[in-house]
Amino acid sequence: AGFMESHILSPTMAGTPQGGIISPTVATMALDGLQARLSQQPANTERKRSRLRMNFVRYADDFIVTGHSKEFLEQEVKPCIEAFLAERGLTLSAEKTRVTAIEEGFDFLGVNLRRFGDKLLTRPAQKSIQSLCSKLRKIIKDNSTAKQHNLIQQLNPVIRGWTQYHRHGVAKKIFTDVDTYLWQLLWRWATRRHPNKGARWIKDKYFKCMQHRHWVFATTENTGSTEMVALVKARDTKIRRHLKIRCAANPFDPEWDDYFARRKYRRFRD
Known part of the structure; x- marks a missing residue:
């Protein structure tokens, strides 16, 4: 140009x-x-x-x-x-x-929009799910010999970021499916590190019981420490429907300061 x-x-x-x-x-x-x-x-x-x-x-x-x-x-x-x-x-x-017809649906910004009857539903697009799974696989593969603590530190931001982006849609079941897929990857990661150990030994070493929940991929931060670092669960992300901004709202107009302050407070509260 x-x-x-x-x-x-x-x-x-x-x-x-x-x-x-x-x-x-x-x-x-x-x-x-x-x-x-x-x-x-x-x-x-x-x-x-x-x-x-x-x-x-x-x-x-x-x-x-x-x-x-x-x-x-x-x-x-x-x-x-x-x-x-x-x-x-x-x-x-x-x-x-x-x-395309809205009944067939389409993807926009990683979200699939499709109408079912009189309801328009938004959920994570298939390409977005595949991209997340591919990224998780790569992180785990690249850290095949890394410490469990370091692996958790790399996985958690990816899981949090993706689930926070899609938390406003119909995503609860998909979040659960992501957790299941990730558990399978981590179990394979753990068994390959200890080919001569049994399943119970591997479970006790890498998966803990925390807050009445079993099979939590967790470890202590350092040797001798009692503080646990756990992998976040995608399904623990709460679904929050997006509240549309009023058409007349202007962030540069002082008259709307209270309105945007309430929206900001609600976002941080959630």
Whole structure:
């Protein structure tokens, strides 16, 4: 795209790599104005009604558009987006762009959204689950000879981060499935370290009974210490439904300070 200095445009020989640090920022700047373009009222009355039933949601360079029919999205919305992007030298990704019914569901930002009857349910996307499992496998494999304490320290932040991100959806069963899968990985990790030991010996060494819960992957912080460090359970993460922010709320307006303070307090309390 080049760069401009002192009102002089100079060409560049290389572009911004996909996934780079600056890439989302540049994409955000390029996509500014797309929502306004889509909301422009067309000529006939039928299309006006269709526009009123359209919604646009964007996060950085990812966005979705909802409409009342597949024909409306394909014939009206998609060409408008393509024209908007063409003015900026951009195109829609054929691999990531598709038109689908809400009953079939779709993935957005690692979350699967799908309507069942009159309810719209959000849950962790299958790709997000697979990515988490792959990351857990890699950590355990890379720490095949590490101390149990060090392994727990590497696994806990990953589990906490992923579950906190998905705690607002229908994820309780998936959290339990993650715990089961992780237990299988850790049991295999432990048995490979002691091929000549029996199952009971391995269980007593690596899995403890804590707070009336058996099979807790835990150990002491240091030799001779009595303080235990345990692997967090994904299913212990409480499900908390997200409360939408009021449309008129403005974080820069002092009149809304109490409102945002209450939201912040609730988030920390949970």
